[in-house]
């Protein structure tokens with residue numbers, strides 16, 4: 208099958224230019240001016256559109272048990288919504304359980320995704336403990352199974368939280384194996400103390416979720432993770448950075464030459480702590496960990512994206528219905544399942560709030576929403592770029608189209624939108640995944656299960672010089 212995309216403006220992380228794009232089968236075959244139409248099966252008119260590489264969301268939780276329930280969106284609804292939103296690859300977190308083989312968890316995650324995923328996907332592997340069995344399993348997981356990133360939680364005491372020894376050993380092992388260690392950086396012990404105190408004082412409303420997870424707890428844990436990564440001379444990626452205190456730690460470590468990267472998410476750029484103070488129990492819709500921060504932190508995050516102190520945008524998609532799931536915590540904020548629905552809106556929100564409002568440039572947008580994650584997580588140059596030989600994961604994006612975000616129109620299964628009523632500028636019109644049109648003129652035309660599992664390269668294996676050069 209040959210497809211020709213005509214009349215669009217191609218935008219990559221480094222260039223913006225007008226050209227046609229010829230796709231043969233699953234890959235980009237040619238880029239040039241007025242490419243021949245002979246033998247082409249389909250011509251796609253991209254007039255007025257940017258032609259972006261498909262978005263890469265390096266942070267999702269689909270079909271995940273958490274907080275006494277399971278996320279509302281699974282690999283089918285979540286990835287269809289992602290496709291509507293311009294994302295063609297996700298990397299989901301595979302949760303492991305202590306004293307059980309890592310492979311049990313990996314197999315379970317493969318079962319969740321296979322036959323359901325509408326776009327390509329990979330897995331990060333949670334490390335909750337280090338022992339002989341774990342150390343024996345890890346090499347093949349990285350080299351044979353293509354899972355080249357590990358996740359360590361520094362928070363969620365008694366649930367996922369690992370101690371510093373586990374983090375340090377994971378960093379050391381990751382250095383040896385060529386894996387990237389990701390951390391949820393909050394001081395779980397301090398948060399545990401503060402939440403118990405709040406409950407003792409009868410403070411049960413959603414806002415206390417934020418008040419018991421202060422910026423200092425995130426800044427401290429971020430700094431600790433950075434120090435431990437430096438000591439291990441390993442590589443570190445800090446997920447969902449929310450505040451100036453954490454940004455500062457990452458920026459400082461990077462200045463010292465550490466191999467450290469930081470991600471933020473649209474919710475922290477757009478929403479703030481006041482959402483948790485909404486009347487009644489409404490604030491539960493906005494319960495994330497780390498929590499939404501006071502408004503001034505948004506400026507710090509935008510600045511960090513602009514200056515390169517943070518380099519990627521994940522969604523941290525982790526959706527729970529307001530009715531029947533979030534309300535587990537109606538009398539106790541600690542029982543509100545943490546997380547929200549973002550996967551569909553990540554791309555458009557960053558464009559609308561970032562590019563359309565002049566906070567970031569068009570090429571920076573592509574880097575943040577796609578290219579950088581492809582490089583860090585061993586997918587580049589197959590994913591994350593528009594180049595001959597790359598997978599034809601393409602988004603035709605209409606920068607003039609405006610729409611209002613709403614649960615009434617989104618494609619997730621969850622019963623609310625965290626951005627209800629928000630107007631965004633720019634919208635993905637048509638989306639291709641490995642050469643096949645899966646969203647045509649804002650209608651999903653793909654088949655769940657077409658998404659493939661991606662075995663990823665080791666950290667820096669393909670693009671070491673590039674990564675070092677861009678640090």
Ligand SMILES: NC(=O)NCCC(=O)O
Nearest residue numbers: 391495496523525545546
């Ligand atoms: N972020 C959040 O509140 N939920 C998802 C799990 C995590 O990333 O910590």
Ligand SMILES: [Zn+2]
Nearest residue numbers: 391447496497
């Ligand atoms: Zn987290």
Ligand SMILES: [Zn+2]
Nearest residue numbers: 266268523525
């Ligand atoms: Zn997460």
